Amino acid sequence: MTQQFTINRLGHQGDGIADGPVYIPRTLPGEVVSGTLVGQLLEDMRVETPSDQRVKAPCRHYKACGGCQLQHASDAFVADWKVGIVRAALSAQGLEAPMRPIHTSPERSRRRATIAVRRTKKGTLAGFHGRASDTITEIPDCHLLDPALIAAIPVAESLALLGGSRKGVLAVTLTLSEGGLDIAVSGGKPLDGPLELALAQATEKHGLARLSWDGEVIAMRQPPVQRFGIAGVIPPPGAFLQATKDGEQALTQAVLEATQGARRVVDLFAGSGTFSLPLAQEVEVHAVEGESAMTQALDQGWRKATGLKRVTCEARDLFRRPLMSDEFKGFDAVVLDPPRAGAEAQVAELAQAQPPVIAYVSCNPITFARDAKTLVDAGYALEWVQVVDQFRWSSHTELAARFVLNPAR
Template identity: 60%
Template structure:
């Protein structure tokens, strides 16, 4: 059967209209004519009859087998327009419109954090990303997504898997680039005993890991795993959130700084370890609020070790269960809010009742962003602009920053 791809879904699948409803075909682009055997809503062994002019040769040798990237078969301009369309569609679903600025896309080989799958083998270790929709691990020695420093850490990760992995269970290796070397968190490994602790510590020292966490225990700390936020150096706790690329973080920070203007008293909600709070403390007093006490402690320590910054106060608080109330924003000139994918429904509701003149909202989920934006707009805020940032290159993920004002 021949079908024509009509559009892309939010996960990057091509969607064609079949005789009994939508047919989802991974790896296809709008306008492409394809053929294959139709089975329900799936086209088996699809072949491209007429390719799209937006189709290109994937830059990575692993693109066909690895599930780490979804959109390497499309030119950058097409992917940018597609992601802008996702944001525009999410806003339209809430009856909103906004000026969407040109997308900022992180370059290849810029991802500074990733979680790899691993398994011990008879001859060593298998490390990589899962194939799409499968538990099969695909090695990625020529990965075009990860920063070269993460690629250079692969031999160290292999040594860890050989020392503490098994052939029957899969490990997750979360690795983050830091100023002092890779920061690694391993889950799914063998239980720790004295012999394994010593072996892992030796690997961390010999391979230049800054910190190694095995399950919930830090087993080696060769050097503090520092990140730079503005003038401050911060050592986030193991597994703490960090923007995926330095370029993406810089784009989001620039948008936030533009949004808040010359505000001198700022509240930073879901502040993490200080991604926005610490650079903004160069111009303003900051009250940083975050539910994770360890991240708040790291932010506070980073601020105290730098001279010349404005005052930063830290509050550990679950903003989902106990959002800041309107009276707690008295005198605040701007709010920065960067919630997780679930958005900030409760906190947005109290912000909408406040007198805060400017809100800079950062989001990694256009759908929950649009939901929360609609609450603010209904309460009298104006959505001035949206800056879309693509730091998860070749994926379906979209991030953004936006400015609201009374």
């Protein structure tokens, strides 16, 4: 039976939410939609009364592909919605802060993507998974990815023919680097002599910078360098990297501004040096990261660069062993860039240590707001928040913020 619903708001995943609650993807607040209700989901959805913020999706793959959730909404709506998510998360903790205008990365600027590739009877199928589905949608005209990544999809398909299983799906992570295409594959057949030889030959044939197979480097023709400030770094295969160079520059600029005037900075969850190395152009940095391969890459990048101040590195699991309050002595600014879980234990130690300035970079407004509450309760002022939208047309929201110890407390 067909039913009608009015969309009240969007949830954090970008779905429209109607009374019930009923969850209806690719809708907008105020729209009247109809369809068949199955549990809490509306199937065969039809928009009866569209929002004035509804636009035609720019990408022809949008309906089938699960890579984007919000191409049906105007850019202005998405920008306001993402800033609103951060405001709401802070408000839920009793907080508010000045919000700077959102910075959105341009389309076709993603420098990294994980492509799903399956062998078929006729060859291969490569693309993104459909929404909440195992179905793979081909994406030759994707509006998210840098064109060089689109051009590399046939390479991913050729690797699946060499080492993919008909029963499984290969995850092929394609990353652009200064040395060329950096590919890390997972889910393939176990390595043996013939497969390793074939993969090494494929590296040469396709002119890849580096090819890794389930974490093991098969071949490296050119160093897959990523540039952080003036330093060139070779991250370990599959290591974390900001999604777009544009977004990385926006976050880096926010961190540099937040820590301006500091003499010694400690960078927590430092990765391979995204912020540590640009900071080192002006200040001494102690970089702490849980993955030793990443701290080694950071250290080598620093040693090969010229004109940087001293950078020291420490491999340490900050979830299990956060820096204790007395370890912050001598640092006048802290950079914090945790994963989606936030940094609850580490923030508790920061609240006791009370360094003058904290630059917090977050990919999860909910855990950021939780941690912000701890810092504000300890005497910090949340001076500003900068939302950065690297994941255009998705529900994903990132931000940078500056906390300053409040001398009036």
